Amino acid sequence: MVLKDLGTADWWRQAVVYQIYPRSFSDSDGDGIGDLPGITSRVPYLRDLGVDAVWLSPFYPSELADGGYDVADYRNVDPRLGTLDDFDAMSAALHAAGIKLIVDIVPNHTSDQHEWFQAALAAGRGSDERDRYHFFEGKGENGDEPPNDWQSHFGGPAWHRVDEPDGTPGQWYLHMFAREQPDLNWERDDVRADFEHTLRFWSDRGVDGFRIDVAHYLRKDLSEPFAPFAVVGLGELTLNPDHPFSDRDEVHEIYRAWRKVFDEYTPPRTAVAEAWVHKTRLAPYASAEGLGQAFNFDLLVSEFEASQFREIIEENLERSAETGSSSTWVLSNHDVTRHATRYGLPAGLGHHAAAWTLAGGAHDEVDTAVGEARARAATMLLLALPGSTYLYQGEELGLHEVGDIPAQSRQDPTFFRTEGKEVGRDGCRVPLPWSGTGSSFGFGSDGAHLPQPAWFADYAVAVEADDAASTLNLYRRALALRGELQTAETLTWIEHPSASVLAFERPGGWRSFTNFGSEPVDLPEGEILLASTDSADGRLPGNATVWMR
Structure with missing residues (x-):
């Protein structure tokens, strides 16, 4: 395949996609919450950064029980974030700047404030309205025990008991996440039809693609007897096609139907699956008959180490070849500790950064210089790979995790439920x-909905824009150069004398060298196109990447 063209159906194959978490990007009205007009005001920044697309995390009406992933209305905008007119204005501004728009779809569960769930509560036992969700009678003499011992992702039981319309304690419903996020019953034709309506609603408004949240959870077999939680767990990375709620084969029936919807448009709408499944079972999500692409999360849990990176890259390129899709490369997102911090923690703690946070998360305990150098090097490596690269807002500033947020300021349901x-x-x-x-x-x-530390001042856009050596300006140069260099979706490995070096050549004769070690290594003769840090005497420093020709 050749380089993506933003005017063709294959634009996504090697696109650079910038994830925006709307409530934390830019606040236009001073209420402390980011909003759609705020995003629109920053389109020139995104254009100058050089990204091909924006992925917008949920902006729908929500009680924010889970940062907007508890959706009360899938075809509207949260009034705190704007209006549908504001959405259209943002979409138009992005498209005018040559930037595609991808939005989040959250199909596994609704908010408990969604009209369907409110109707289910009012309708009572055995009703058609309750059948849109997963309601069960409780165990025990009075039904006061949950139907089974399954646990939710956010801690605590995966079941919550409701009061019946007459006020008496009643049935229990399944919620694999927060209790405000009841799971939908995807065996229902009306559930399927409503989401297809939603896909068309946003596609008709110019949305170019969709990121599918928890794509592996939709289909469930909740027939009794239930397997205990010690056996089924949360179902992540399972190899069991008969798992009761994770990665069941029949989930792909849904996505084949969605593909028909996507293909109604010219160019076809794109989609990418968030599917925490075993690598051998990822292909159907990324197939041309399915969603077309699936996230590769392997680097989110990898140490900064050459052999780990090479193994992950090789495996994911092989998977992409099997499906005809392209791989997705990502180092940070809204669910994980920022990679500049992960790479600055002591060896072995990088992908267990929660331990650092639980211990107080002090910024001065992170080796920020090493973390940022490694983050810059890793990002340049990813941008040199065939496939699409997903960036998370703020990583282009070298921004670190804020680990020491006071308990009274926290918002994530995981903190409270555990x-x-x-x-x-x-x-x-x-x-x-x-x-x-x-x-x-x-x-x-007038302030921000989560507290910003004083050290944020050093990472501000305005500060970094005036510093030629800043991470922001490195990203700008790298993205511009990548757009010129990327061609066919292949690479050839280059064996280097040092085991700490990962090197490969791309079509057109340009090469990427990454030194994962701490000591400088020799470079071959050639023109240096871009380096993540200054090099000297033809040598590549530790924790650095260089592009050459």
Whole structure:
């Protein structure tokens, strides 16, 4: 395959996609919450950064029980974030700047405020309305025990008991996430039809693609007897096609139907699956008959180590070849500790950063210089690979995790449902710093919904824009150069004398060298196109990447 063209159906294959968490990107009205007009005001920034597409995390009406992933209305905008007119204006501004738009779809569960769930509560036992969800009678003499011992992702039971319309204790419903997120019954034709309506609604408004949240959970077999939680767990990475709620084969019937909807448009709408499944079972999600692409999360749990990176890259390129899709490369997102921090923690702690956060998450305990050098090197490596690269807002600033958020300021349901035993994801969702001063460093005019630390001032956009050596300007140069260099979706490995070096050549004769070690290594003769840090005497420093020709 050749390089993506944003005007063709294959634009997504090697696109650079920038994830925006709307509530933490830019606040236009001073209420402390980011909004759609705020995003529109920053389109010139995104254009100058050089991204091909924006992925917008949920912006729908929500009670924010889970950062917007508890959706009360799939075809509207949260009034705190704007209106449908604001959405259209944002979409038009992005498209005018040559930037595609991808939005989040959350199909596994609704909010408990969704009209369907409210109707289910009012309708009572055995009703058609309750059949849209998973309601069961409780166990025990009075039904006061949950139907089984399954646990939710956010801690605590995966079941919650409701009061019946007459006020008496009643049935229990399944929620694999927060109790405000009841799971939908995807065996229902009306559930399927409604989501197809939603896909068309946003496609008709110019949305170019969709990111599918928890794509592996939709189909469930809840026939009794239930297997205990010790056996089924949360179903992540399972190899069991008969798991009661994770990665069941019949989930792909849904996505084959969605593909028909996507293909109604010219160019066809794209989709990418968030599917935490075993690598041998990822292919159907990424197939041309399914969603077309699936996230590769392997680097989110990898140490900064050459052999780990090479193994992950090789495996994912092989998977992409099997499906005819392209791989997705990602180092940070709204659910994980930022990679500049992961790479600055002591060896072995990088993918267990929650332990650091639980211990207080002090910024001065992170080797920020090493973390940022490694983050820059890793990003340049990813941008040199065939496939699409997903960036998370703020990583282009070298932004670190905020680990020491006070308990009273936290918002993630994980923190509360585990009574603080797990801190959750607030640390990577702190609003961005746009200027080095002000009550919210330029995020808005009157503070931010999560506290920003004083050290954010050094990472502000305005500060870094004036520094030629900043991470922001490195990203800008790398994205511009990548757009010129990327061609066919292949690479050829280059064996280097040092085991700490990962090197490969791309079509057109350009090469990427990454030194995962701490000592400088020799480079071959050639023109240096871009380096993640200054090199000297023809040598590549440790924790650095260089592109050459």
